[in-house]
Amino acid sequence: MNTARREFLKGSFALAGGALFAPDFNFFIHKGKPALADQVLGHNGFTYRVNKEWGNLDPAKTPINNCHEMVLDSKGRLIMVTDEPKNNIIIYDKSGKLLKTWGSDYPGGHGLSLAKEGSEDMLFISDPNIGRVDKTTVDGKVLMTLKTPHELGIYKKEAPYKPTETAVGPNGDIYVADGYGSQYIIQYDAKGNYIRHFGGQGDEDGQFQTAHGVCIDNRDKNNPTLLCTSRVHNSFKRFSLDGKYLSTIFLPGAFVCRPVINGENLYAGVCWSRLKYLNQTPNSGFVTILDKNNKVISNPGGTKPVYVNGELQLMVQKENLFMHCHDVCLDEDKNIYVCQWNAKKTYPIKLERVQV
Known part of the structure; x- marks a missing residue:
């Protein structure tokens, strides 16, 4: 030992x-x-x-398979993504009443993040089964599909890409966690142009074992940072918004999902x-x-x-x-x-x- x-x-x-x-x-x-x-x-x-x-x-x-993630929109509605192909998105009010369902295009519907553009709520949906990240309206209109690492030429052909989560930075940059694939965080600008990727699989401080989730930690308004899950490490790892490793929050015993x-x-x-x-x-x-x-x-x-x-x-x-x-x-x-x-x-x- x-x-x-x-x-x-x-x-x-x-x-x-x-x-x-x-x-x-x-x-x-x-x-x-x-x-x-x-x-x-x-x-x-x-x-x-x-x-x-x-x-x-x-x-x-209104069947479900796995209840993967949920966000609260600006109207107080609770929006949930599932991998049930009959209704990928389920929208509740806060009493638990069903308001609406939509979507059948995400067989592995997994990650759901919400971002504001002016007064509009936008959703980012991640599907590791088909290797796809979409930006949509809350009603399901697809506005953008991010290019995959293979399309961008930053992954080798044999490297898996299975995105699990996204986060949107203060300037609109989009961070994608390839949590079931090659364990990188991939950064795009607001228009979907590739900026950089960092992390990768391993046991070094700046690497991940199941980079399952990602979020912007804006509790310090003057210094927002990126929190990334390393689930097998029982940890959240903190990075600057340009991908530099800063620190680790170790949570012994806990296989954590995304930070909220x-x-x-x-x-x-x-x-x-x-x-x-x-x-x-x-x-x-x-x-x-x-x-x-x-x-x-x-x-x-x-x-x-x-x-x-x-x-x-x-x-x-x-x-x-x-x-x-x-x-x-x-x-x-x-x-x-x-x-x-x-x-x-x-x-x-x-x-x-x-x-x-």
């Missing part, structure tokens, strides 16, 4: 028999489902009641946690929330975050609620809508913010 691995294990289990693990070893074996609607999840004031009925639709009329900025906080769905033998474990998701200093303050559905000498300890699922949390979306009241992958075709779960 190498030194880094040994130190990780030592740090991860430093509290075994202490406050983190001793009360909670029974989360490895779920003895029954609690009355979750009456249970408060989360920590440190970021606490929530579960509403599993929100957004449930008739699967015969809301106010001074950072939220993310955790698709898997290292629930057993430190392995990526099926059906072990939760939600994680970080403060303005990128310190984890709450894990709804997961173990309470614990720091020892400033180092975050292993985080895993605690409540048997979520299967694989793929994305989160927040409304004006700080309620969280959780989209799940590989979750028996269930509709989104709403976590209603409460103060305790």
Whole structure:
């Protein structure tokens, strides 16, 4: 066992028999489902009641496969992308009522980002199955399809391209995460012209293992940066807007999906946690929330975050609620809508913010 691995294990289990693990070893074996609607999840004031009925639709009329990602538009509508070819886009109001569906062109509909152009909302849809990123109106009119790395000549013929996510910078630049392909972030200008690409697969600081998500971190208004997921590394990696590596936010145990900025906080769905033998474990998701200093303050559905000498300890699922949390979306009241992958075709779960 190498030194880094040994130190990780030592740090991860430093509290075994202490406050983190001793009360909670029974989360490895779920003895029954609690009355979750009456249970408060989360920590440190970021606490929530579960509403599993929100957004449930008739699967015969409005089927879903995987609920991949969701955004809130300027009209307060919740727009979700799925890889169900009968209705790639599902639009809800905040009560969970279905407003509209559209789209059948995205068999692997995966990434959904929203950007403003003047007063207009624009969507960016990523489909790793067909290697395509489209810019559309909220009603589904395709305005632009980005050229692929192969069309641009920046990938070798045999290099895979499977885009999973996009983000739009302050000047309109578009960043595409090739999260299921060659692990690069590809930067275009607002008109779709190629600028650069950076990252790639590997274990160096500026590289990725599953570059699943990307977002603009604008919490420092004078210094916006790019946050990129490296899911297998249990990390978000920060870059300048011109692709220079800056730092890593390490989230031990949490296979995070895309980062979502809301106010001074950072939220993310955790698709898997290292629930057993430190392995990526099926059906072990939760939600994680970080403060303005990128310190984890709450894990709804997961173990309470614990720091020892400033180092975050292993985080895993605690409540048997979520299967694989793929994305989160927040409304004006700080309620969280959780989209799940590989979750028996269930509709989104709403976590209603409460103060305790």
